[in-house]
Amino acid sequence: MxxxxxxxxxxxxxxxxxxxxDLKVDDVRALNKAIxxxxxxxxxxxxxxxxxxxxxxxxxxxxxxxxxxxxxYYAAGMNQGGRITIHGNAGVGVAENMMSxxxxxxxxxxxxxxxxxxxGLLVIDGNASARCGISMKGxxxxxxxxxxxxxxxxxxxxxxxxxxDAGEALGDSIYEARIYVKGKVASLGADCVAKEMxxxxxxxxxxxxxxxxxxxxxxxxxxxxxxxxxxxxxxxxSSAY
Amino acid sequence: MTLTAPDHTQAVPALAAPSLAELGLRESxxxxxxxxxxxxxxxxxxxxxxxxWGAKRxxxxxxxxxxxxxxxxxxxxxxxxxxxxxxxVLGGRYASKPLRxxxxxxxxxxxxGALSANAKEALGRGxxxxxxxxxxxxxxxxPEERGQSKHLVYQYLPSRYGMNPxxxxxxxxxxxxxxxxxxxxxxxxxxGQKITERVAGMRTLPIGIDQRSACRHxxxxxxxxxxxxxxxxxxxxDWEKPIYVKIGASRPYYDTALAVKSGADVVxxxxxxxxxxxxxxxxxxxxxxxxxxxxxQAVQALQELGMHRKVQLIVSGGIRTGADVAKAMALGADAVxxxxxxxxxxxxxxxxxxxxxxxxxxxxxxxxxxxxxxxxAGISTQDxxxxxxxxxxxxxxxxxxxxxxxxxxxxxxxxxxxxxxxHNLEPEDLVALTIESAxxxxxxxxxxxxxPGATGTGF
Numbered sequence: 001m002x003x004x005x006x007x008x009x010x011x012x013x014x015x016x017x018x019x020x021x022d023l024k025v026d027d028v029r030a031l032n033k034a035i036x037x038x039x040x041x042x043x044x045x046x047x048x049x050x051x052x053x054x055x056x057x058x059x060x061x062x063x064x065x066x067x068x069x070x071x072x073y074y075a076a077g078m079n080q081g082g083r084i085t086i087h088g089n090a091g092v093g094v095a096e097n098m099m100s101x102x103x104x105x106x107x108x109x110x111x112x113x114x115x116x117x118x119x120g121l122l123v124i125d126g127n128a129s130a131r132c133g134i135s136m137k138g139x140x141x142x143x144x145x146x147x148x149x150x151x152x153x154x155x156x157x158x159x160x161x162x163x164x165d166a167g168e169a170l171g172d173s174i175y176e177a178r179i180y181v182k183g184k185v186a187s188l189g190a191d192c193v194a195k196e197m198x199x200x201x202x203x204x205x206x207x208x209x210x211x212x213x214x215x216x217x218x219x220x221x222x223x224x225x226x227x228x229x230x231x232x233x234x235x236x237x238s239s240a241y
Numbered sequence: 242m243t244l245t246a247p248d249h250t251q252a253v254p255a256l257a258a259p260s261l262a263e264l265g266l267r268e269s270x271x272x273x274x275x276x277x278x279x280x281x282x283x284x285x286x287x288x289x290x291x292x293x294w295g296a297k298r299x300x301x302x303x304x305x306x307x308x309x310x311x312x313x314x315x316x317x318x319x320x321x322x323x324x325x326x327x328x329x330v331l332g333g334r335y336a337s338k339p340l341r342x343x344x345x346x347x348x349x350x351x352x353x354g355a356l357s358a359n360a361k362e363a364l365g366r367g368x369x370x371x372x373x374x375x376x377x378x379x380x381x382x383x384p385e386e387r388g389q390s391k392h393l394v395y396q397y398l399p400s401r402y403g404m405n406p407x408x409x410x411x412x413x414x415x416x417x418x419x420x421x422x423x424x425x426x427x428x429x430x431x432x433g434q435k436i437t438e439r440v441a442g443m444r445t446l447p448i449g450i451d452q453r454s455a456c457r458h459x460x461x462x463x464x465x466x467x468x469x470x471x472x473x474x475x476x477x478x479d480w481e482k483p484i485y486v487k488i489g490a491s492r493p494y495y496d497t498a499l500a501v502k503s504g505a506d507v508v509x510x511x512x513x514x515x516x517x518x519x520x521x522x523x524x525x526x527x528x529x530x531x532x533x534x535x536x537x538q539a540v541q542a543l544q545e546l547g548m549h550r551k552v553q554l555i556v557s558g559g560i561r562t563g564a565d566v567a568k569a570m571a572l573g574a575d576a577v578x579x580x581x582x583x584x585x586x587x588x589x590x591x592x593x594x595x596x597x598x599x600x601x602x603x604x605x606x607x608x609x610x611x612x613x614x615x616x617x618a619g620i621s622t623q624d625x626x627x628x629x630x631x632x633x634x635x636x637x638x639x640x641x642x643x644x645x646x647x648x649x650x651x652x653x654x655x656x657x658x659x660x661x662x663x664h665n666l667e668p669e670d671l672v673a674l675t676i677e678s679a680x681x682x683x684x685x686x687x688x689x690x691x692x693p694g695a696t697g698t699g700f
Contacts, residue, residue: 032476053469058406058477074460074473078406092469093460097404112460116401118445134459135401137445154455156445173453175446231450232433233288 020045028052035082038063051091056084059101076103079120095122098139111148114141117158123212130167133160136177142212152179153189161208163216171224179224180205182216193227279522290522291430293611293621295423295514295558295581300531302514302559303568305678306671307687310657318656325652326662329576331374331553332414332483332506335475339483339506340392340414342576343372344648345663346566348640349511349557349580350396350416350487352378354431354440355518355611356584358385360620362633363587365389367640371648376416376578379429379454381443382408389637394485397474400429400454402444406477414507415474415482417467419496420489422515422558425529429454430519435614437623464499471504485509490535490558491528497542501552509578510539512558516581518621519612532558532569534681537668540573549573550664563650570651571666572682579647586643587636588618 021031023046032054035044040062046069049055053072056065059082067075070088080099089107098117105113108126115131117139124132124141130148133141133155142161149167152160155177165183172189178201179192188194197205197219205218261268268274282290311317318325332339348368353361355378362385368375374392381403387393395412397404409415420426431440431452441448461470471484486500487509500508512532517525536556543549556569557578569577581589590598592605597617603610611621619630655663658670672687673679679686680693692698 029476029480033479036479054473054476057473060406073466073469077473078409078477080406092466096460097401097406099405115460116404118405131459135455137401153459154453175450231447233451 018043018045020047022047023050023052024048028054031055032057035059035063035065040081049088053091056082059084062101070107079103089126090124094124095120095139098122108145109143113143114139117141119158121211127164133158133177136160140208140211142208142214144212144214146183149186150189152177152192155179159204159208161205161212161221163214171226173230174224174226176226178204180208180218180221181224182221185222185224188224191227191230192224195223195225197221197223291432291519291612292522292525292609293516293518293520294525294609295516296526296529296531297609298526300513301533301675301678301681302531303533303565305533305674306568306682306684307674308564308567308571308654308658308670309672311659315659317659318661320653320656323656324661325655326664327648327652329553329664331555331576332485334506334552335504336414336481336483336506337479338413338481340374340394342374342392344644345373345570345574345576346560346644346647346651347373347394347555347576347578348375348583349515349578350376350378350394350418351580351584352380352431352518353383353386354378354380354435354444354623355621357619357622357628357631358383359628359631359633359636360584360587361386362389363631363636364583364640365393366633366637367583367586367644368392370637370641371644373644374413379431380440381405382411383443385633387411389633396487398429398454399456399458400444401459402454409474409482410478412482414485415478416485416487416509417471417474417505418487420487420491420511421517422489422511422513422529422532423517424520424524425489425491426456427520427524427528428456430612432519432612432614435612435623440623464503467499467503475504483507485555487511489515490530490532493530493535494538494542497539497554498546501543501546501548505552507553507555508539508543509555509557510535510574511578512556514559514581515557516584517611531681532556533678536569536572536574537681537683543573550575560647563647563652564654566647566651567654567663567666568671570663571670572668575664583640583643584620586639587620587631588639589616589620591618594618 043064046067049069051070051072055071055075057077059079062081065084067086072091074093076084076095078097079101082101085104090105090109092110093112095103096115098120100120102121105124109124109128111129112131113128114122116135118137122141125144127145128143128147132147132151134153136155136158138157140159146164152171154173156175160179162181166185168186169189171192174192202218327344329345366389369391375390376394392413394414397417433449433451483506485507486505488496490512513529553575555576556574560577594617595605614622616622619627671684
């Protein structure tokens with residue numbers, strides 16, 4: 001580990017030294033261990049991440065991590081309270097099962113971004129691939145570009161905002177999550193329908209766009225959610241399964 | 242299975258076999274009475290039958306194996322004086338804190354939701370009393386269960402209901418579930434009547450809906466991804482916890498090899514007799530292979546990789562007695578897990594509830610409607626009145642008693658075979674009673690040296 005004397009402004013406004021891990025030299029295990037042992041308010045920088053997997057997973061404090069480059073699978077997995085920025089692209093399952101905190105990807109994200117996440121905010125400035133928000137359980141996801149097929153599959157709770165287009169079978173077998181899409185939707189999955197944008201939805205969406213640092217008129221979006229026809233099994237619906 | 246046929250409790254004595262034969266009546270082996278009832282039920286309802294329990298069909302099993310026991314060339318151990326060890330260490334391959342259990346009989350994964358909170362607590366109490374582990378299920382970890390379980394294995398399932406890093410860190414081991422013996426390739430199901438406020442809250446779902454859980458994990462596919470996923474779980478928990486991979490027995494040779502390649506510390510292998518809380522009957526009875534057939538394939542994979550005993554093998558699916566424990570271990574398992582048998586020990590299918598089973602269209606010894614949530618024994622239910630029938634302290638005692646009996650029975654057999662530890666049991670201690678079981682278990686047919694399918698063993 002190479003600790004530099006740089007300082008950064010933490011969320012608390014106090015100045016704390018940034019601990020830097022250069023993954024050309026340091027290993028991922030040491031990085032994660034140091035993060036796990038850190039108190040609130042600490043800051044970490046990760047140089048030369050080189051697409052390595054499991055970067056900054058299991059964060060369990062209010063701290064900052066800047067990943068300066070591309071990350072592999074499961075970056076920021078199970079984040080709990082951390083503010084993690086990936087200055088690059090993220091691999092499969094970025095912020096999977098996040099509980100709280102913020103994960104920001106400045107580039108594109110691969111499949112299953114935000115999978116099963118229970119809370120927090122995931123912002124992807126670029127595009128997200130297939131299964132974005134699969135089985136999401138309360139997380140908010142804002143994607144600046146497009147999302148791939150089968151996104152929000154079995155999505156249980158939370159909000160998914162898409163500023164571009166959505167791929168095929170959006171929201172298949174969705175439960176109570178809400179989806180807002182600005183562009184085109186290639187097709188809707190089973191039991192997912194377009195719904196009216198009421199005042200509370202416009203306000204909710206405005207808040208989400210603001211949190212993600214994006215402009216845009218909420219009125220340009222369409223809301224999608226569950227028709228709730230598959231909640232209890234009826235034999236007449238068997239062709240929908 | 243829900244019986245829709247006329248009242249069997251009265252019909253059975255009148256239709257007893259001798260009188261049928263006397264009348265010259267002949268029942269079809271192909272279209273027997275249960276099959277006829279199934280067809281008529283399907284025609285009436287238009288929906289497949291969903292039930293709990295595992296495969297009920299007769300398949301080659303541990304009953305088809307016998308131990309040879311000591312003889313002129315093998316010395317037995319003195320029953321009550323000479324030690325026969327039963328301890329097992331699980332997860333020493335990579336985990337810095339492997340599980341150290343006093344008996345190799347563990348409790349299999351069963352969810353809070355499928356089971357009542359009292360049932361889960363009783364399982365935890367019983368397992369802890371004898372120094373073994375219990376396992377969560379689809380739906381997360383309850384405080385009751387964590388509090389009462391000395392060694393708790395936390396399942397990592399496709400649905401990820403209730404999955405969170407705090408519970409992950411509280412767990413003593415993590416079990417990545419790929420499949421289950423009752424339904425390899427199937428997801429989960431919990432019908433609306435069991436989705437109470439607490440169960441719904443733990444699963445982030447509306448109350449009273451039919452809960453489907455996915456059959457595939459949402460963020461990985463195949464062994465290469467699994468390797469990365471396991472590494473992530475290790476990173477989150479600082480490489481402390483053993484990581485198990487549970488497979489439903491279908492292609493155990495390949496699945497075991499790939500689990501080892503993916504970095505598992507422990508492989509859990511569940512045969513088709515392993516139970517479920519709610520699955521289509523057609524799935525339970527027709528998908529997967531018997532436990533007996535699965536063990537030698539998994540052991541072969543471990544041996545070929547030089548990982549037998551380094552990556553531990555836990556076998557489940559139809560373990561009932563200490564003889565079954567000993568036979569599974571002689572075939573190469575390091576430990577076993579019980580599910581259905583543990584529920585029976587708690588009081589499931591007890592004849593004392595005969596009248597109530599009859600009201601549900603079932604009978605003691607046949608009850609398998611775990612999906613309905615109306616279990617008279619208070620086990621597979623979320624109904625507060627029914628759940629209250631199961632005292633978790635008394636239930637824990639029954640589980641502990643049963644686990645002790647299984648362990649002592651297995652020791653009895655091991656001593657007779659001259660083994661100072663259950664792990665010293667070996668295939669050479671076994672013979673088979675049928676050609677089928679000899680071929681599956683890869684041990685000779687009793688009285689011969691013939692292992693069907695093995696070269697150079699005659700015939």
